[in-house]
Amino acid sequence: MSFAPFKRVMAKHVLALALAATALAGCTSYAPAPKSFQQATMQPYRLDSGDRLRVSVFEQPGLTNTYTVDQAGYIAFPLIGQVAARGQTLPALEGSIASRLKQGYLRDPDVTAEIDRYRPVFVMGEVGRPGQYSYVPGMTAQNAIAIAGGFTSRGNQRDVDVTRKINGQVITGRTVISSTVLAGDTIYVRERLF
Known part of the structure; x- marks a missing residue:
């Protein structure tokens, strides 16, 4: 009795499982907000288009x-x-x-x-009224979401993805909803998985 065909079948299954795990990891992976996100909220205000x-x-x-x-x-x-x-x-x-x-x-x-x-903030995703809203100094992601009609029934209420321009570079990171946002930020509320 030869084990060669059995080893090939097992190798194919292991490879298929590894590919599936990689695909799932890609779906669930995210980039947490870098340190520069928090540091940007403590820096002097920088002017940009729309101010x-x-x-x-x-x-x-x-x-x-x-x-x-x-x-x-x-x-x-x-x-x-x-x-x-x-x-x-x-x-x-x-x-x-x-x-x-x-x-x-x-x-x-x-x-x-x-x-x-100030230039506006943009709120997108699972909120009642996605759109552009006036920025107020000290505004948090939760404040911006409330102004945009709050979360929909499918909205993830734990954290949001924020896109921000820092030193001329556009960066997106995941942050808690109580984080401070800056003028010009885009806040995206994802759909919850369950």
């Missing part, structure tokens, strides 16, 4: 106005033209505007900038 700013130039009412950061990441400012805003903090933008105004326009410009309206 609306209130820029004031002391004793210059013609320059004081609201400006929106365009898709290219700039604001169009009188006299000096396009000013790069994407990735800048408010103090850095103030300095940039002031230094350009000093180049032949104003002697000692006093520029202040503040956020008039």
